[in-house]
Amino acid sequence: MINRFIAPTGSLVSGIVLAMLALAVAAPARADSSLSAIYQRQTIRFTHLSSTYGARAVGVNDTGFQALLRATGALLTWKPGERYILITTSVPVVVSFALGDRRYDVGPIALDAAFAPFQRGDEAYLPFDEVLRSLDLALRREGNVTVLQPQLAGLDVRQDGNRTILLAHGAAVLHPRILRETDAAITYSFEGVGTALVGTRQINAGGVRSLQISTTGTVRDPTTLVTVALASGAVAEAPREEERDVALTFDAAVPAAPTVAEASPTPEPAPGTAPANGPALVTGVTMQPANGGVAVTIAVTGDATYEWHRLRDPDNRFWVDVKNAQLQGPPIEQNAPGPLVSMRVRQDDAATVRIALSLQGPKAIAVTPSAGGLGIVVGAQDVADAPRSGSGGIGNVVSAGQENTAPVTPAPLDQSGAAPENPSDTTWKFGPRSNYAPTNPRLIVLDPGHGGSDRGTIHGGVAEADLTLDMAKRLRAILIARGWEVKLTHETDVDVYAPNDSAHDELQTRVDIANNAGARLFVSIHANAFINAGPYGTTVYISKPDDVALGRAIESHLASDGTKDDGLIKAHYYVTFHTRMPAVLIETAFLSNPSDYALLTSSAWRQKVAEEIADGIGQYTREYPVSNQPAQ
Amino acid sequence: MLLAIVAAGTWYVLSNRAGRNGETLAIYYAKQNGTTLGAIRISMRPRQPGESAAEHLHNTVLYAAVQAVAGPPNDVLAIRFPRGTRVLNVGVEGSTATVDLSKEVELQGGGSFGENGEFKALVYTITGIRGIDALQVLVDGARLETLPGGHLELDQPLHRSDW
Numbered sequence: 001m002i003n004r005f006i007a008p009t010g011s012l013v014s015g016i017v018l019a020m021l022a023l024a025v026a027a028p029a030r031a032d033s034s035l036s037a038i039y040q041r042q043t044i045r046f047t048h049l050s051s052t053y054g055a056r057a058v059g060v061n062d063t064g065f066q067a068l069l070r071a072t073g074a075l076l077t078w079k080p081g082e083r084y085i086l087i088t089t090s091v092p093v094v095v096s097f098a099l100g101d102r103r104y105d106v107g108p109i110a111l112d113a114a115f116a117p118f119q120r121g122d123e124a125y126l127p128f129d130e131v132l133r134s135l136d137l138a139l140r141r142e143g144n145v146t147v148l149q150p151q152l153a154g155l156d157v158r159q160d161g162n163r164t165i166l167l168a169h170g171a172a173v174l175h176p177r178i179l180r181e182t183d184a185a186i187t188y189s190f191e192g193v194g195t196a197l198v199g200t201r202q203i204n205a206g207g208v209r210s211l212q213i214s215t216t217g218t219v220r221d222p223t224t225l226v227t228v229a230l231a232s233g234a235v236a237e238a239p240r241e242e243e244r245d246v247a248l249t250f251d252a253a254v255p256a257a258p259t260v261a262e263a264s265p266t267p268e269p270a271p272g273t274a275p276a277n278g279p280a281l282v283t284g285v286t287m288q289p290a291n292g293g294v295a296v297t298i299a300v301t302g303d304a305t306y307e308w309h310r311l312r313d314p315d316n317r318f319w320v321d322v323k324n325a326q327l328q329g330p331p332i333e334q335n336a337p338g339p340l341v342s343m344r345v346r347q348d349d350a351a352t353v354r355i356a357l358s359l360q361g362p363k364a365i366a367v368t369p370s371a372g373g374l375g376i377v378v379g380a381q382d383v384a385d386a387p388r389s390g391s392g393g394i395g396n397v398v399s400a401g402q403e404n405t406a407p408v409t410p411a412p413l414d415q416s417g418a419a420p421e422n423p424s425d426t427t428w429k430f431g432p433r434s435n436y437a438p439t440n441p442r443l444i445v446l447d448p449g450h451g452g453s454d455r456g457t458i459h460g461g462v463a464e465a466d467l468t469l470d471m472a473k474r475l476r477a478i479l480i481a482r483g484w485e486v487k488l489t490h491e492t493d494v495d496v497y498a499p500n501d502s503a504h505d506e507l508q509t510r511v512d513i514a515n516n517a518g519a520r521l522f523v524s525i526h527a528n529a530f531i532n533a534g535p536y537g538t539t540v541y542i543s544k545p546d547d548v549a550l551g552r553a554i555e556s557h558l559a560s561d562g563t564k565d566d567g568l569i570k571a572h573y574y575v576t577f578h579t580r581m582p583a584v585l586i587e588t589a590f591l592s593n594p595s596d597y598a599l600l601t602s603s604a605w606r607q608k609v610a611e612e613i614a615d616g617i618g619q620y621t622r623e624y625p626v627s628n629q630p631a632q
Numbered sequence: 633m634l635l636a637i638v639a640a641g642t643w644y645v646l647s648n649r650a651g652r653n654g655e656t657l658a659i660y661y662a663k664q665n666g667t668t669l670g671a672i673r674i675s676m677r678p679r680q681p682g683e684s685a686a687e688h689l690h691n692t693v694l695y696a697a698v699q700a701v702a703g704p705p706n707d708v709l710a711i712r713f714p715r716g717t718r719v720l721n722v723g724v725e726g727s728t729a730t731v732d733l734s735k736e737v738e739l740q741g742g743g744s745f746g747e748n749g750e751f752k753a754l755v756y757t758i759t760g761i762r763g764i765d766a767l768q769v770l771v772d773g774a775r776l777e778t779l780p781g782g783h784l785e786l787d788q789p790l791h792r793s794d795w
Contacts, residue, residue, distance in 0.1 A: 075718050077698050083683065084691050088718070092702040096695060101680055107705075108674045110653065156707045167707050243715070245706055454781055457743050464743075504777035504787070529743035531714065534664060541744065541783075569667055571748050572794035573783040585783065587744055 037139070038220055039148040040172055040192060044068055050125055055114040057125035060085065068148070072135050072171050073244055080122045087134065090244050091154075091169060095134040097126055106134055136171035138194060142219035152195040152224045155211065157203060162252040164206030166228070167245055170195075174246045176239050179225065186236055187227040188248065194222035207234030207252035280304035280325040280394065282353045285345050287336055292380035293363070294340050298355060300325065300373040300394050307391040308367055311567060316359035320367065320374065322394065327353045339363045339380050369394050434546055436580050439518025441626040443485045444617065447510050447575060448472035449526035449585075452495030454506070457529035459591040460601075464527040467600055469493055471525050471588065474610035482614065489513050507574040514579050520626065521550060521617065522583035524575050527600055529592040536593035537564030541585040543576040549624055550582040554616030561609055563589050563596050582620075586613065654678040657692070659699040660756040662711040662749030667795075669756055672704055686724070692761055694722045697731045700757040711749035714739040720772070728789050729758050732770040737779065744783040755790045766791050 033056075035046045044067055048059030058065050060078055069076055073090030087095040093107040102116045104127075113127040132139055136153035139146065150171035158165040168174055170193045179189040194215050201211045209229040217223040226248075230236070233253025240247045280302030287296050300322060308320035332345035341358040348354035357378065364379035369392045448468040450456030456464025469490075476486040489510040490496050497509040514522040528539070538558050542551040551568045559565040576583040588609050589596035599605040654676035660669045676695060679688045697719045703712045716736035723730040731754070740746045751769065758767045766789035768775070777787045784790075 075716075077694070077719055079721075082691075082694070083680070083687065084694055086695065086698045088698060088702045091705050093705060094695075094699050094702050096677070098677060098680065098691075100682075101677060103677055105674070105677070108672070110675065110677075158707060169706065242706070450781065456781060457741065502777065503780065503782065507778070526744070528745045529741050530711075530745045531739075531741040535666060535745055539666070539745075541748075566665060566667075569748070570795055571744070571752075571783070572785050572790065573744070574778055574785045575783075577785060585744070590743065590745070592741065592743070 035146060037146040037148045039068060039071060039137075040150065041220075042071075044071075044148070046128075048123065048125075049128065050120075052118075052125075053115050056128035057115070057118070058128040058131065059120070059123045059125050061123045068135070068137075072137070072150075074135055078124055080119075080124075085117060085124050085126060087131070089135060090171075093134075095131070097124075099124060104130060136169075138196075140194075140219045145220065147219050149219060149222055150193045152190055152193045152197060152213075155197060155213070155226065157201075157208075159206050162206055164203060164208045164250045164252075166208075166211070166226075166248040166250075167242075168226075168248065169245045173244050175241070176226075176246055176248070178239075180227075181236075183230070185227055185229045187225055188239065190224040190226065191217075192222065193224050194219075195224045197224075205252075207231050207236075207250040279351060280322070281328045282322055282325050282345075283328045285332060285343070285355060287340070287343065289337065290377055294337060294378050296343070296355070296357065296376040296378070298322065298374040298376070304394045305391065306367075306369065306374055306394060307389070309389045310365065311388070316361055316363070317356065318359060318365060318378075319354055319356040320376065321348060322353045322355070322374070324351055325353045326351075339378055367392075434544070434580070436546060436582075438520045438581060438626060440485070441520045442483075443487060443517055443519045444479055444521045444523065445487050445489065445514040445517060445519040446472045446475055447489040447514075447522065447524035449524055451490050451493050453499040453501075454495065457527065457591050459529065459597060462591060462597070462601055464529070464591060465493060467527050467588075467591075467606065468525045470603075471606050471610055474607050475523070475525070475613055478610055478614040479617065482618065487513065487517060487519070503574075508578070511575055511578045514581060514583075519581055520621075522575070522579040522581055523554075523613065523617070524583070524585040525613075526585060526587050528587035528590045528596075530590065531592075533593050536590045536596045537566040538589055539566040539587045540568050541571050541573055541576060541587065542568060542583070543571065543573055544583070546582045547576060547584060550617075550620045551584045553620035553623070554584055554586065554613055557612040557616040557619070558586070558588075558609065561588075561612055562599055562605060655692070655762070657696050657699070658757065658760050659696065659704075660753040660760070661700070661704050661708070662753045664709045664711065666711060666745045666749045667752070669753060670704075670708075670710070674699060689724055689761070689763060690722065693724055693729045693731070693758060693764065694719065696757050696761060697722055697729075697754070700754045701733070711746060711753070713737060713750050714741075714746075721770075724764070727764055728766040728768055729761070729764045730768045730770060731758065732773055735772045737771055740779060740782065747779055747782050747784050751784055751786075751790065752795050755794070756792060759792050 033049045033051060035049055037044055044064045046058060046062050046064040048062035050057045060076060075088040077086040083099050085097040089095060096105040097117045099119055100116050102112050103110055104113050113130045115127060117124055117126050132148065136151045138149045138151055140149045152168060152170040154169040156167045158167060172192055174190055176188040176190050178186060180187040195213060197213050198215060199213060203210055207230060209231055212227040214225045215222060216225060230250065231252060235251045237249040240249065280300050282298060282300055284299040285296065287294050304325045305323045306320055307323065308318065310318040327345065327347045332343065334343055336343045339360045341360055344356040346354055359378065362382045364381055364383045366377045367390060368375040374394055450465040450468060454465065472488055476488060479486050495501055495506060497505040538561055540551045540555040540558065542548060555568045573585050576585050589600050591597055591600055657674050657676055658671040659674060660671045663670050676692055701713050701717055701719055703710050714736050718734045719731060720734055721732040755767045759765055768789045769786045775787050778785060
């Protein structure tokens, strides 16, 4: 979509021409002009135009230019004194200009403009044509009228199993309508946009055979037609508008029977290797010391694929699923020497054997496939932000390049291939544990998130503050029944400090209640939300070294609360950071997600969550008793 | 004269081919699980004539911050700053960068999910710049304790180790 904007880079000839111009002209000849152009039936008048080297420059203070940016959903970042002039388009992609430099960047692509942006007074001037192209606008003429024609700039094809999603993006808000529909094809009409994407594209996946794109209408009132040829029995969903974009979704009629390789995100076998025939057998799993660490050997006969995952420190669990495999013999569950804690082997489902390791810390792990199985070496040393997943093949599906390699090495946090610039800074750093000793070791402070003038997030008429207070009271009842003393930061639906107070005053007051009481633990209860309905799940947040074990215990009990377990996350949150005792902030579920909403609005589910939090607290206090307090 | 023109033209072409890209920046974004980071890579333009090292660092922070706030293209599933959020200003003092965001950043829709992912990605992006190890966030020119109804403490510089 961007490549078509690439202009030929400077050739020797153009270089000579420019050099001649530079020598012949001491200063660029500039002539001011104005332009009226039609954009989506409204007239935009540009008054800060300047002709430079035969091309047009537009001033960033031009009200017409600013109106155009607003209309296309773009943002400009510049102020006098800055060298860089940045435009964020609605894609979004950042278009970068710099005063005095002909180079401009459209996202990751560097291009050359007709001339370098320049500054006149307090105004920067940009190459007009390049800006218009970056905004996916085409400058057209219709008679003596100039038209800024929005373009359907992208029709990205996203494949998701048996589903194909066409994501359309343009320089205007898109509202497609269905022009024609048969069992074999659907034609969508995108009115108001032209396109340079005219042509036919073969897809042949996810219910879509091909796309045919054409244009009709006039320069001023263009229409782009997209005809989707469907596979037999394919079903089209109604177009879904996503802000300025539109998603067209198609489902294939009959899901393809998944092969082992297709059913998992593991790579397919290398070309020329035999497909797996029948399940492989996991015939044994053994451990032995190896250079201060432990070597785990998984003996496999037959062909299988594997996929491993590890959780982020402090939850140092690792597991590998051997797929298309049967466990020969009974499940294994046993303690293990350091740096392991324990090992568990079981038939996880009909075709998957899972080997799960519990580690003493964020230890280095090397996974090595071979024709006879899989070797896992757990080292004694901690590693910073090791990779958290991987996959491969065992037996005949091991490619020559894989065998006898150690694919797991300390790597950056980023899983998309980008290395952090300062690897030494990527460690999840915790300082030493504090010597906090509760003066009231039987007291637990519960903090219902929000309250009073701060309702928290509100969805469907349900306020977070009401839910958190309800869950806190349920938890209080359970804990009291189990012999604890419990204090809530607020017993009723009020601000703890004062109505409409600052975040600092409100949160610090809650922190003070726990700190001043010398409480044993602090538990803040919340409901999450996001600007769209997608995210869901339960997350436990911690900030301090002392929080880790408590968070881990509570998270392990909440993992089965009925929504997704998003794990234990470290974040610099105010209440967990400033409380002196072990503390957690629990985002129980998302009010913004329909499934989670149903859970949160169920009193039975809130009771279940309260019980699971109480169970987590119980586990923690048993494992980490305070010296002057009997374990609960 | 002709020789001078040819020499100038050759110099122009060669100078525009050599050193076209400056350092590579990793622009992080939080994936939709809210915590895992992905990244896109962009190249910074080389330091320009008359651009001091300090100004180049400033420009690098500005470019990276605008890229991080924009996020990846829409077809990439990512946690995104609220629509309309923009970078108003940046600064660098010592090894701490300051990024001043517009008020739209406060439109988080409630919950910690968005702010945690957004700021983690921004901090990772900015502290990936050589010489920067902390980020002070301002909102509309002011240092906030937290976003309204938010959880993340913003009144002091953020580091990668905060996550």
